[in-house]
Amino acid sequence: MIRQRSAIGLLLGPFVALLAVVFLAPTLYAIYLSFFARTHTGLGFGNGQTAFVGLRNYGVVLTDPSFLQGVGVTLLYSAVFIPLVIVGALSLALLFDSGVVRLRQISQTILFVPHAVPGIIATVIWLYLYTPGISPVIDLMKGLDLEVDFLGLEMVVPSLVNIALWSGLGYTTVIFFAALRAVPQEVIEAAAIDGAGPVRSAVTIKVPLIRGTIVTVLIFTVIGALQLFTEPMLLSKVTPLIGPRFTPNMYIYDAAFARNNHSLASAASVLLLIVCCLLSFAVTRGAARGGKA
Amino acid sequence: MITRRSLLAAAGLTLLTGCSSSTKDPNGPLKFWSSLRGTNTVVDAWNAKNPREPVVLETVTSGFAGGNAKLSNAARAGNAPDVVSMADADLPMFALDGVATDMTDLVSAQLRAELGEVAWSGATFGGRVYGVPLDLPPLLMLYREDILREHGVDVPTTWDEFREAARALKARNIYLTAFHPNGYNLFAAHVMQTGGRWFGVDGDSWVVNFTDAGSLKAAEYWQGLLDEQLLFLAPGSSQEWLAALAEGRVASHLVSTWGVAALASSVPGGAGKWRIAAAPQWDLAKPSIGRDGASLHVITAESVKKERAMRFIEWMSTSPEAITARLSSGRSSLLPAAPKLWDAAAKQFKTTFYGGQDLYGLAAKQYELQHGGWMWGPRMQSTATSIHHGLARIPYGTTIAQALRDAEAETLPDMRSLGLSVRRS
Numbered sequence: 001m002i003r004q005r006s007a008i009g010l011l012l013g014p015f016v017a018l019l020a021v022v023f024l025a026p027t028l029y030a031i032y033l034s035f036f037a038r039t040h041t042g043l044g045f046g047n048g049q050t051a052f053v054g055l056r057n058y059g060v061v062l063t064d065p066s067f068l069q070g071v072g073v074t075l076l077y078s079a080v081f082i083p084l085v086i087v088g089a090l091s092l093a094l095l096f097d098s099g100v101v102r103l104r105q106i107s108q109t110i111l112f113v114p115h116a117v118p119g120i121i122a123t124v125i126w127l128y129l130y131t132p133g134i135s136p137v138i139d140l141m142k143g144l145d146l147e148v149d150f151l152g153l154e155m156v157v158p159s160l161v162n163i164a165l166w167s168g169l170g171y172t173t174v175i176f177f178a179a180l181r182a183v184p185q186e187v188i189e190a191a192a193i194d195g196a197g198p199v200r201s202a203v204t205i206k207v208p209l210i211r212g213t214i215v216t217v218l219i220f221t222v223i224g225a226l227q228l229f230t231e232p233m234l235l236s237k238v239t240p241l242i243g244p245r246f247t248p249n250m251y252i253y254d255a256a257f258a259r260n261n262h263s264l265a266s267a268a269s270v271l272l273l274i275v276c277c278l279l280s281f282a283v284t285r286g287a288a289r290g291g292k293a
Numbered sequence: 294m295i296t297r298r299s300l301l302a303a304a305g306l307t308l309l310t311g312c313s314s315s316t317k318d319p320n321g322p323l324k325f326w327s328s329l330r331g332t333n334t335v336v337d338a339w340n341a342k343n344p345r346e347p348v349v350l351e352t353v354t355s356g357f358a359g360g361n362a363k364l365s366n367a368a369r370a371g372n373a374p375d376v377v378s379m380a381d382a383d384l385p386m387f388a389l390d391g392v393a394t395d396m397t398d399l400v401s402a403q404l405r406a407e408l409g410e411v412a413w414s415g416a417t418f419g420g421r422v423y424g425v426p427l428d429l430p431p432l433l434m435l436y437r438e439d440i441l442r443e444h445g446v447d448v449p450t451t452w453d454e455f456r457e458a459a460r461a462l463k464a465r466n467i468y469l470t471a472f473h474p475n476g477y478n479l480f481a482a483h484v485m486q487t488g489g490r491w492f493g494v495d496g497d498s499w500v501v502n503f504t505d506a507g508s509l510k511a512a513e514y515w516q517g518l519l520d521e522q523l524l525f526l527a528p529g530s531s532q533e534w535l536a537a538l539a540e541g542r543v544a545s546h547l548v549s550t551w552g553v554a555a556l557a558s559s560v561p562g563g564a565g566k567w568r569i570a571a572a573p574q575w576d577l578a579k580p581s582i583g584r585d586g587a588s589l590h591v592i593t594a595e596s597v598k599k600e601r602a603m604r605f606i607e608w609m610s611t612s613p614e615a616i617t618a619r620l621s622s623g624r625s626s627l628l629p630a631a632p633k634l635w636d637a638a639a640k641q642f643k644t645t646f647y648g649g650q651d652l653y654g655l656a657a658k659q660y661e662l663q664h665g666g667w668m669w670g671p672r673m674q675s676t677a678t679s680i681h682h683g684l685a686r687i688p689y690g691t692t693i694a695q696a697l698r699d700a701e702a703e704t705l706p707d708m709r710s711l712g713l714s715v716r717r718s
Contacts, residue, residue, distance in 0.1 A: 039712035042497035044389045044671060045418045057710055064706040065699075066679075153689050240474070240685030244678055245703075259675045260365050260390075264710045 027273065030266040034058070037263030057267035066245040067268065073157070074247050078225040081161045085168055085221060090214070092169070093176035094202045108177070111170030119167060123234040126163045131238060151239040163231050168224075172217055179213035180206055215287040219280045226276055229253070248272050319597045322347040323605060324374035326364065328355040329427075329588055330554065331618075331625035332378065335609060338618035346601055348376075356383045357674055368392040368593065375596040376606060379424070381415040381587040382478065382673040388423040389671045389711070393591035397422045399603045407611050412630035414665030416589055419494075424589035425606045426630040430549035431572075431582045431659035432482045435556055438568040438648070440467060440544045448570050452514060455573045459523040462544060470545045471537070472519060473529035474684035477677040478585040479547060480693070483511040485583030485667050487575065491701075492670045498714040501670070503701035504694060505718070510575075512693040519687060526687065535559055547572060549585045550656045554626035557646035564646045571659055582662040587630070613637035628656045672707045679703040 037053045061067050092111070096104050114122065129135045130150035141148060150159045183206055191201045207214070229249040236242040236250075244258060245251040248268060256265035325336065325348050336350040351374070353360045361383055367373040368390070379387065387393040400422050405413065412426035434448075441448060441458075444465055449455035459469035473479060484491070489507020493500040502508075518524050525543045527534040537543045539560045546556055553569065574580050590606040592599050609615045616634045619625050620641035629638060639653035670676050683696025701717075708715045 037710075037712075038390075040389065041712060042714050043419050043494060043499060044711060044713045045421060045423075046388075046391075046395055048389065048391050053712065056712070060706045060710040065702045066706075240682065241689060243682040254675075257362070258678065259672060259707060260362075261707065261710060264707075 030269050033263050033266035034270050053263070057263050058271065060264060061268045061271060064251075066243075067248065067251050070245055070248045070251050074226055074228060077157055077160060077228060077247075078222065080157065081164055081225055082218070082221050084161065085165060085172055086214070086218060088165070089169055089172035089217075090176055090207070092173045093180055094206060096173070096177050097180040097206070098198050098202065100198075108170075108174065112174055113170065114167050115171040117167065119230040120234065122167050123163055123231045126159070126166070127234060127238060130159060130235075151235070151241065153241060156235075156239065156241050160228070160231050160235070164225075164228075168221075172221070175217055176210065176213060179210040183209045211287065215283060218287075219283050222279050222283060223276050226272065226279070317597060321598075322349045323376060323598055323602055325350050325376045325605075326353045326360070326374045327351075327378035328353050328360050329378045329625070329627075330551075331620065331622035331627075334618045334622045335615055338614055339605060339608065342614070346604070348605055356380050357677065361386075361674055364392060365390070368595070371595060373593040373595055375593060375598050375602045377591050377593065378427070378588055379591060381424075381426075381589055382669040382677070384416065384424050384589055384591065385418060385669050385671045386673065387591065388418055391594055393423045394594040394596070394599065395421045395423060396425070396592055396599070396603065399592075399599060400425070401607070404607050404611065407633060408630045409632070411663050411665040412587070415587055415667070415669075424591045425603075425610050427588045427590060427610050428551065428627040429587050429630040429660060429663060430551050430584050430628045431656060431663055432479075432486070432547060432549050432584055433553065433656065433659065434545055434547055434570045434572045435553065435567055435647075436545035436570060437541060437563070437566050439566045440541055448568075449573050450571070451577060452573045452575055456514075456518065456523070459518060460521070463521075463523050467541070468523065468525035468537070468543045470524060470547060471529075471534055471543050472515065472524040472526050473534070474526070474687060475528045475530075475681045476585075477680040477684075479529075480511065480515070480680070480684075481667075482547075482549070482583035482585040483515065484508045485664075486572075486581050487511050488581065488664075488666070490667055492668045493718070494668065495716075495718075498716055499671075499708060500718045501701060501705060501708070501715060502718040503697040503704075508697060509694060512697060516693045519693075539563065549587075550626055550628035550652070551586070551588075552626075553647070553652055554624055554642075558624060565648055567647050569647055569650055569652055569655055571655065580662050581664060582659050583667075584663060588627075617641045626652065628653070628660060632657070632660070670704060670708070671711065671713065672704065675707055676700055676704045 034057050035052060035054065036050060037057060038048055039051050039053050040048050096108060117125070129137050132138050132149070138148065138150070149155060187205060187209070188201060191205050196205065227249050228247045232242050232246045233250060233253075236244065236246060244254045249272070252265045252268045252272070255261050255268060323346070327350060333350060333352065336348050340347050353363055356379060360379075364373060364377060364379075364387065373392065377393075384393065388395075404425070408426050409429070412429045413422065416422055416424040416426055436448065440462075444462060444467070446458045446461050447454070449458045455469070462469050481491070484507055487507035487510045489505050489509075489511065491501065491503050491508065493502075504512075515524075519526070525534065525537055527537070534543070538546065538556075539562055546552070548556070556567065557564070572582060590609060592602045592606070596602055610629070611631045611634070613634055613636075616627070616629050616638050617640075619627060620638055623643060626642060627638070629635065635653050635657055639651065642652055644650055644652060679700035680696055683691055683699050684693065686696070687693070705715060705717070
């Protein structure tokens with residue numbers, strides 16, 4: 001019994017220690033900072049002090065038009081990106097699993113490779129492809145009489161979604177495919193004997209059986225989408241349509257490092273954390289309820 | 294012979310001395326951060342004359358380009374220098390954050406008298422002084438005399454004439470001037486001239502309005518020029534714009550006095566072709582002029598050598614030797630806030646780029662037209678970024694007025710989050 005306990009401690013220890021140092025401590029510190037801020041009265045000269053400011057920073061974040069716009073942009077991005085990546089990856093995984101696709105392993109590898117490219121590098125690659133004057137793609141499309149400004153007003157969000165899809169689709173496909181491989185072969189065979197074609201067995205047998213995986217991937221994708229940062233940060237260097245507060249995460253970065261207001265940044269971070277937790281909870285609950293029905 | 298070990302030891306030593314901040318040693322040299330052109334020759338001149346009170350200069354990048362962040366971080370870490378040069382727009386932030394010390398009691402009556410009321414207005418908040426003005430530079434118009442003459446265009450003296458001149462030149466494929474989406478300070482100078490003000494004080498409260506009558510007047514005028522495509526739209530300091538200046542596709546440059554020498558070093562090929570004129574007026578009978586950025590010196594709150602620092606700062610602002618040293622670098626064309634230095638400055642300034650024209654005589658007349666009714670906000674870097682972001686969207690249909698409205702809406706939350714009392718007028 002004691003040995004078992006110490007084994008648990010030993011095995012969980014590193015995880016708990018890391019969790020405490022890199023997650024819990026910073027989170028608690030951020031919560032502290034969001035309530036205790038540098039504050040002034042009147043004009044503010046010569047009377048600055050650090051004091052408890054209650055929910056003031058939260059009120060400011062929630063009434064800041066630039067933050068609310070960032071939330072809007074993220075919602076729009078999520079509404080486009082999440083269905084595309086989930087449905088796309090699931091379809092590809094089902095295709096691979098059904099054996100329709102030849103050279104499965106090579107195709108899978110090709111799909112997966114972009115995931116191995118770090119997000120910054122991926123964005124730089126796409127930046128090159130998006131920039132008029134240097135992009136071979138834009139030149140090629142011009143040859144076909146197609147004029148597209150990838151960094152223009154209507155194309156900014158689609159261009160961001162495209163980068164994220166390119167990086168994320170293969171990875172998600174591989175996760176779904178691994179889950180599909182774990183579906184017992186007898187179940188599929190039984191379905192086939194009962195007369196289910198490949199499409200029907202995919203939709204009514206395989207997908208429900210990997211529902212747990214789909215929910216997990218959905219949670220990660222939602223959280224990832226809410227934390228959109230690297231891609232728009234880099235694109236903001238080349239198009240004025242992406243400002244320094246384009247997404248909530250960029251807002252936080254701007255508040256901390258451009259505006260020097262760490263309390264405001266902390267309040268926005270805590271809000272983002274709460275939203276992420278709530279959404280994860282909602283997705284899990286929704287899935288559980290759906291499972292019962 | 295330099296061995297690896299001695300190199301390491303030397304590196305370690307410099308690291309150590311670097312850490313033991315000289316600001317904490319009351320007998321150590323004054324640490325001075327500046328991004329102003331020509332400061333190194335000023336410091337050399339001081340050190341030659343005052344070997345017992347040495348100043349160590351570190352040249353830093355200008356405020357928005359990283360200097361502000363560097364100073365904030367250093368102040369937080371407790372190793373800020375004793376003296377810092379800064380733009381007037383950045384002073385409210387550093388005064389508010391307690392980085393720049395309240396130096397009211399260090400300012401002598403003589404210094405106060407020598408710099409004039411308008412200059413002090415940009416350094417005084419709530420009746421306390423937080424910086425010593427170095428210059429007070431009115432907006433000027435630098436123009437290509439040869440191009441204007443060739444096309445029979447007179448130097449505009451009013452904004453109406455300016456528009457006509459822009460139309461005449463545009464018909465010949467030349468832009469009279471450029472519009473810089475990253476130039477909030479130039480636009481602010483136009484607003485100052487109309488009498489508009491973005492920030493003000495009412496009792497113990499900030500009053501904010503980026504779209505008052507004056508601001509909208511300036512916004513509508515420049516928007517009109519943009520709509521007629523009379524302006525070369527490109528960021529200030531960009532290669533695109535400098536190339537257009539060098540090739541004579543842009544015929545003038547609106548900038549404060551300090552920009553006179555800067556232009557000469559940016560487009561050296563234009564030597565002899567450029568001239569200086571007063572910036573256009575709205576009404577010649579009621580002249581007024583704005584400025585796109587003045588410089589000041591502040592003492593940090595943590596400095597333990599405040600009196601020595603003040604001697605050095607006072608010398609920079611009021612001594613003919615200091616302005617002579619600064620201009621001897623050939624890279625500066627400051628208009629000192631202290632009028633008594635103008636003769637020394639005029640003597641030192643090399644006028645070859647401008648065909649021998651007397652810059653200081655002209656600037657001195659404009660100096661008188663400046664007013665002290667302008668105040669910068671407590672977070673100008675952030676406000677400016679908002680304005681720049683809006684102006685950069687002009688090709689996508691944003692207007693100058695819209696950029697101002699958005700910037701104001703993004704500035705108010707910043708101020709509230711600091712606990713400041715703020716209302717919109």
